[in-house]
Amino acid sequence: MFPIPWYVAGPLMGLVVLATYAVMNRSLGALGSYAQIVDFLRRKPVKEIWRIWYLVGVILGGAGAAWLFGVPAEVASYGKLGELLGNPALLTLLLLGGGCIGFGARWMGGCTSGHGLCGVSARSPGSLVATATFMMTAIAVTLLIHEITGGLL
Amino acid sequence: MKTISLGFGTVFGFLLAGAGLMNYNVIHEGLLLRNATMFLIMGSAVAVAAVGIWLLERFRWVTPLQGMLKVKRISINKKHIYGAVIFGIGWAITGNCPAVSAAMLGSGIGYGAVVMAGIVLGVLIFDIKIRKRSV
Numbered sequence: 001m002f003p004i005p006w007y008v009a010g011p012l013m014g015l016v017v018l019a020t021y022a023v024m025n026r027s028l029g030a031l032g033s034y035a036q037i038v039d040f041l042r043r044k045p046v047k048e049i050w051r052i053w054y055l056v057g058v059i060l061g062g063a064g065a066a067w068l069f070g071v072p073a074e075v076a077s078y079g080k081l082g083e084l085l086g087n088p089a090l091l092t093l094l095l096l097g098g099g100c101i102g103f104g105a106r107w108m109g110g111c112t113s114g115h116g117l118c119g120v121s122a123r124s125p126g127s128l129v130a131t132a133t134f135m136m137t138a139i140a141v142t143l144l145i146h147e148i149t150g151g152l153l
Numbered sequence: 154m155k156t157i158s159l160g161f162g163t164v165f166g167f168l169l170a171g172a173g174l175m176n177y178n179v180i181h182e183g184l185l186l187r188n189a190t191m192f193l194i195m196g197s198a199v200a201v202a203a204v205g206i207w208l209l210e211r212f213r214w215v216t217p218l219q220g221m222l223k224v225k226r227i228s229i230n231k232k233h234i235y236g237a238v239i240f241g242i243g244w245a246i247t248g249n250c251p252a253v254s255a256a257m258l259g260s261g262i263g264y265g266a267v268v269m270a271g272i273v274l275g276v277l278i279f280d281i282k283i284r285k286r287s288v
Contacts, residue, residue, distance in 0.1 A: 002171065002172055002173035002190075003171045003172075004168060004172045005172075006172060006193040006194045006197065007193070007197060008172075009168045009169075009171065009172035009194050010172075010193060010194040010196065010197030010198045010201075011197050011198065011200075011201045012164070012168055013165060013168050013169075013198040014197065014198035014199065014200065014201025014202040014205070015201060015202075016161050016164055016165050016168075017202040018201065018202045018205035018206060019161060020158075021205075021206060021209065021216075021222060021224060022205070022209055022214060022222070023157060023216055023217055023218055024154060024157065024158070024216065024218050024219055025216040025218065025220065025221075025223060026219070027224075028161065028165075030250070030251035030252035030255065031251050031276075033251075034251060034269075034272050034273055034276050037273055037276075038273060038277045038280055041273070041277065042277075042281075049155065050154045050155050050157075050158040051158070053155045053158045053159045053162065054158040054161060054162040055162060055255055056159060056162065057158065057159040057160060057161060057162020057163040057164075057165070057166060058162045058163070058165055058166035058169070058252050058255040058256055058259070059162075059166060059255050059258055059259035060159075060162070060163045060166065060259060061164060061165060061166025061167035061168070061169070061170065061256060061259065062166045062167070062169070062170045062175070062256030062258065062259025062260040062265075063259035063261070064163065064166075064167050064170075064259075065166070065167045065170030065171045065259075065260065066170065066259065066260035066261055069170075069171060071260050071261065071262065072176070074176060074178060075175050075177075075260075075262065076262055078177050078262075078264050079178035079248070080177065080178055080181065081177050081181070081247075081248065082177070082264075091264075093246060094247055094249070094267045094271060095267055095268075095270060095271040095274075096246070096271065097242075097243045097244075097246035097247035097249070097268070097271060098243065098247060098249070098254070098267065098268040098269065098270065098271015098272045098274070098275065099243070099272070099274050099275040099278070100239050100240065100242050100243025100246065100271075100275065101240055101243035101244060101247065101249070101250060101251065101268070101271065101272050101275060102243075102251075102271060102272035102273060102274060102276040102277075102279070103236075103239055103275035103276070103278060104236045104237065104238070104239030104243060104275070105236065105251060105272070105275075105276070106236070106275065106276045106279040106280065106284075107235060107236030107239065107240075107279060107283070108232055108233050108235070108236025108240060109227070109233075109236070111240070111250055111251045111252070112195075112244070112250040112251070112252065112253075113165075113250075113251070113252050115237075116195060117195065117198055117199060117202065118202070120199050120203075121198075121199050121202035121203040121205075121206055122203075122206055122224045122225075122226060123203070124225070124226040124227050125226065125227070125228055125229045126226075126227035126229050126230060126233045127227065127233075129229045129233045129234065129237075130233040130234075130236065130237045131237075133233065133234050133237035133238060133241065134237035134238070134240045134241040135241070136241070137237065137238045137240075137241025137242060137245070138184050138241040138242075138244040138245040139184050139185075139245075140241075141241060141242050141246070142184035142185055142245045143184075143185065145245065145246075146185055153181065
């Protein structure tokens with residue numbers, strides 16, 4: 001069991017999504033923050049600075065949870081993946097995997113929160129297709145990883 | 154707007170971390186269809202937000218900061234398939250995503266920063282190589 005059970009965390013996340021629409025007239029999504037950071041790195045005008053503040057908030061929230069609940073050793077060591085791989089391999093994989101996440105999310109115009117939570121809640125057709133596709137792909141690839149590693153992952 | 158989004162982000166990150174979504178095993182077992190936590194969280198979040206958005210639109214909600222509520226909806230495009238496949242591969246490999254990695258960094262787990270760096274690079278490569286210069 002986790003410090004915050006799913007039936008508390010889920011509905012509250014739904015309320016954050018809803019509040020972002022209700023107060024700011026915007027859809028929430030973490031990917032947008034990264035897009036702003038990339039614009040900044042490319043010395044382009046950063047149009048939505050609030051999105052960077054949102055990401056800073058997510059970081060602070062993670063810090064708050066760690067301060068209040070502590071960080072389980074399993075989480076700190078990256079779970080089974082960390083168990084199986086030494087740091088050099090793990091870091092390489094995380095960087096490459098992160099690259100896929102960023103590239104793919106930018107291409108489809110959202111991520112787990114932008115498409116998966118906001119877009120689906122708003123019944124946006126593009127988000128519904130994107131979410132169904134990345135869910136099915138992730139499940140298929142995970143099952144494949146499970147087979148390749150002989151059940152270790 | 155800055156302060157409010159900082160606040161919303163803080164709540165969101167706190168919930169992600171507290172609900173166990175930073176745990177690789179939870180996400181991985183979810184994608185192996187052996188642990189329902191992730192789907193229960195996403196499902197209940199969507200249920201609450203969907204009803205709320207429907208009500209706000211029905212009663213022609215006026216937002217305090219940005220006028221009349223206008224919920225953006227996007228039509229289906231090939232990019233929603235291609236991008237999602239690549240995203241899904243990354244999600245399966247890392248058990249991580251753009252918000253979770255940020256919450257991880259906040260929790261003092263350096264791996265979160267590595268995933269974030271990968272995401273920044275991925276977005277950067279897409280913007281430089283694929284996206285039209287004008288965007």
